[in-house]
Amino acid sequence: MTTAQRPAATGALTPDVVERLLARAAAGGAPAVTVHAPVTGEAIAELPQSSAADIEAAFERARAAQRQWAKVPVRERAAVLRRFHDLVLAEQGAILDIVQTETGKSRVHAFDEVGDVAVNSRYYAATAPKLLARRNPRGVLPVLTDVQVRQRPKGVVAVISPWNYPLALAVSDALPALVAGNAVVGRPDNQTALTALWAVDMAVRAGLPEGLWQIVLGRGSVIGGEMIDRADYVDYTGSSATGRTIGRQAGERLIGCSLELGGKNPLLVLSDADPVAAAKTAVRASFASAGQLCESMERIYVHESVYDRFIGEFVTAVKDMKLGAPLDYTTDMGSLTFSRQLDTVRAHVDDAVAKGATVLAGGVHRPDLGPYFYEPTVLTDVTAEMTVYREETFGPVVSVYKVADDDEAVARANDTPYGLNASVWSRSAARGREFAARINAGSVNVNEGFIAAWGSADAPSGGVGISGTGRRHGPEGLLKYVDTQTIAVQRMLPIAPLPGMSEAMWAKTMTLYFRVMKALRQK
Template sequence: MTSAALPADLVKPLLERATAGGAPSVEVFAPATGAKIADLPQSSTDDIERAFSTARTAQAQWAARPVRERVAVLRKLHDIVLGEQETILDIVQTETGKARAHAFDEVGDVAVNARYYASVASKLLSTRRPRGVLPVLTRVDVRQRPKGVVAVISPWNYPLALAVSDALPALVAGNAVVARPDNQTALTALWAIDAAERAGLPRGLWQAVLGRGRDIGGEVIARADYVDYTGSSATGRTIAQQAGERLIGYSLELGGKNPLLVLADADVPRAAKIAIRACFASAGQLCESMERIYVHDSVYDRFVAEFTAHTKNIELGGALDYSAGMGSLTFQRQLDTVRQHVDDAVAKGATVLAGGKHRPDLGPYFYEPTVLADVTAEMTVYREETFGPVVSVYRVASDDAAVAAANDTAYGLNASVWTKDAARGRAVAARINAGSVNVNEGFIAAWGSSDAPSGGLGISGTGRRHGPEGLLKYLDTQTIAQQRVLPIAPLPGMSEELWAKTMTLYFGVMKTLRQK
C-alpha cells in the first residue's frame, strides 16, 4: 500500500482533540506522495490560554492521586501502543515519509519508556529521609513536587518517540503537559493523547496546541512551568533565552554531527552492515545518526567497499509496509539542504561513492543514500549538520587521530566506536566529547537503554531524557526540617563562645565517625 491520505474517520476525531481552531488552518501533505493529509486547525492565543488553564486545573487533581494510579496509565498505554501499532505506524509513515522499520523504532521507544517509568516512578517520587544537622534531634524530609504544567515542544522527524517519551515521565511525576508538536506530524501526537486517555489519563491533563513555532512558541513558553524541546541548536538558544527570562527550567536536545570510528581491529563486515542503519535511519533525519565515518588506514579500503555496496542496495520506497529500506525526506527544505551540501562538496573536489541523486520518480522528496569521500574542510558538509542521507568517509592513521577528528566539532550528541576489543572500545569512547557513545552499535544501544540518560554536550543541548534524570527534571525538591527537644543554638546560660567551642568539638567527632 502506498503512503497517501489517511482515512477521514481516523483523522477527524483526532483533530477534535487539539486545542485549536482560533487561527486559520493550514494544509498538510504526505511527503512520499504529495497527497493531502488534512486541513490542520491552528491555535490562537486564546486557545493556548484555555489549554493551560484547563491543564492547571487537571494537574492539581492528578498530582493528588496516588503514584500507583498514575503508573497504571503508563502500563496500559504500553499495551495500547503495541496492540494498535499498525494504525500508528501508518500515521507516522504518512506524516514523515520514513520507512516502516524506522517508524517501528518509535513504537518500541514509547513501549520501553512507558514500561521503564512505570517501574521506577514510585521509588523516584518517594520522600527521602537524609541525615539532619543534629542526628536524632533533627528530622529532615525531602519531598518531590511536580513543576506544574510542562511544555513539550517536539519535532517532526521522530513524532511519536519525541512527543510521547518526553511526556510520559512528566505525567507520571504529577505534571500536566501542553504539547506543541510540529504541524507536519500533529496527528501522531494527537493519536498518542487519545491513546493515553483510553489508558485512563484524565482528559485535559495532556493537550496539544497547534501552530508554527515562530507563531505560537513564545506564547507556550510564556505560560509553561518547564520547557522540554527537541530541535535545532539555533531555536534551542532562543528557547533558553525565553525560559531564562522567566527563570524556569528547560531541557534541550539539539543537533549533531555525529562521528563513527572504525578502529584497526574492527569486525569490518559487521561494522559496514550496521553502519547503514546508523547513517540512514529515517533518511538520515535523526539527531543521533552518523554523518562522519573515520576509518583506520589498514581497513579503510575494505570497509568503504562493503559499506558502499550495502548503501547501493538500499531499496527506496514509500509503501506502508516493510518493503523499503529507506523512505523519503520530509520537506522541500531538507531536500534543498541535502542537494546543496552534496553539490557544494562535489564542486570542490569530493567523490561520490554511492547515491548523490534526487529521485523525483519515486516521490517529491526522495534522495538516494549518499556516501562521499575526499571531503575537505572548505566544504559545507565537512562541519555543518546535513540532517539527511549523506555521510562522509575519512581515512585516519591511528586511534588518536580518529578521536581528534571526532572531537573537531561544536556538537557533542552521539558517537560510535567499532573494535573487537571491548575494553579498547570503551577507553576510546570515554575520550570522545559526546553525551552518548555506542561501542559496536550506532545509536540504539545507548538510546534504547532507558535506565541511562541521553542528551548532548556543546551546542547539542543541555539536560537529559531517559533514566532517572528524565523524570527528576520535571520535579522540584522541598526540604522540610523539624528540630526536636533541643534548639540549634546555645543552651540557656551558655555563652556564644562556649557554644562555638562545643560545636567545634562536635564537628571533629562527626568527622572522626565519618558522619555526613
C-alpha cells in the same frame, strides 16, 4: 539502488480518523493550514491553528486537571503508563500508518518509534514510585533533627517536539512529566500533529484524565513564545539555533528547560575493528529515517589498515538499499519529509562535488519515487572548505575519512562544536570504552550506532556543546520535572546555645561535634 516500492497509501489515516483526532486539538482561533504527505504530495488534513486565546485556555484546562492529578498516588499514575504501553503495542499498525503518512519514512524506522515509546512507558511506570518516594536523610543533629525530602511536580510542562520522530519525541518526554504529577501542553510540528493527537487519544483510553495532556497547533515561531510565557518547565527538541532562543526565553522567566539539539555525529572504526560488522551497522546508523535523526552518523573515520575492506562492504550495502515507503516492511529507507530538507541535501552534495569530493554511492534525487526521495549517499575526499564537512546535513549523506591512527580519529571526531552521539568500533570492549571516554559526546555507543545508548531507558541521553543541555531518559529524565522540597523538624533542643551557654562555648562545642562526626565517617 534496487527497485523501489510504490508510494504509501494513508492506511489507517482515514478522513473519519483525522476528524476524530483533530477534535482533541486546542485550536481553531487562527487560520488553518494544509499538510501534505511527503511521499505522494496529497493533502492529509486541514489543521486548525491555535491562537493566543486557545493556548491560554489549554493551559487553564491543564492546570485545573493537574491540581487533581497531583493528588493521585504515584502507583495509580504509573498504572496508566502500563496500560498505555499495552495499547500502543496492540494498535501499532494504526500509528505506524500515521507516522509513515506524515513523515514519509520507511516502516522499519517508524517501528523504532513504537519501540521507544514502549520502552519508556514501561521504564517510568516501574521506576517512578521509587524515584518520587519521600526520603528521610540524616539531619544536622541526628535524632534531634528530623528531615523529609519530597518531590513536587513543576505544574504544567510545555513539550515542543519536532517532525522527524513525531511519536517518540512527543510522547517519551511527556510520559515522565505526567507520571511525576504534572500536566503537559504539547506543541507538535504541524506536519506530524496527527501522530501526537493519536498518542493523547491512546493515553485517555489508558485512563489519563481528560484535559491533563493538551495539544496546541501552530508554527513554533508563532506560538512558542506564548507557551513559554505560561509554562512551568520547557522541554524542546530541535535545532541549535531555536534552542538558544528558547533557553533565553526560559531564562528570562527563571524556569527550567531541557534542550536536545543538533548533531554532526562521528563513527570511528579503530584499527582492531571488524570492518564488515562495522559497515553493516553503519548503514542503519547513517540512514535511519533518511538521515533525519539527530543521533545518526554523518562522519565516519576509518583506520587505514581496515579502510579498504570497510569502504567496500559499506558502499555495496548502501547501493543494495531498497527505497520506498509502502505500509509494510519491504523497504530500507523512505523519503525526506520536506522540500527544504531536500534542498539542503542537494546543496551539501553539490557543493562537495564541485570542490572535489567523490560520490561512491547515491548523490541522486529520485522524483520518480516521490518528490523528496534522495538516494543514500556516501562521499569521500571531503575537505574543510566544503559545507558538508562541518554543518549538519540532516539527510541521507555521510562522509568517510581514512585516518593514519586511532588517536587521529578521536581528534577529528572532537573537531566540532556539536556533541550529541558517537560510535566506536573495536574487537575489544575495553578498548572501545577507553576510546569512547575520550569523545566529547553525551552518548557513545561501542559496536553499535545509536540504539544501544538511546534504547537503554535507564541511562540518560542528551548532548554537550551546541547539541544541548539537560537529559531525557533515566532518573534524570523524570526528576527534571519535579522540584525538591526539604522539610526539617527540630526536636527537643534548638540549634543554638543552651541557656547560660556563651556563643564562644557554643562554637567550641560544635567544633568538637564536627570533628567527632568526621572521625566516625558520618555524613
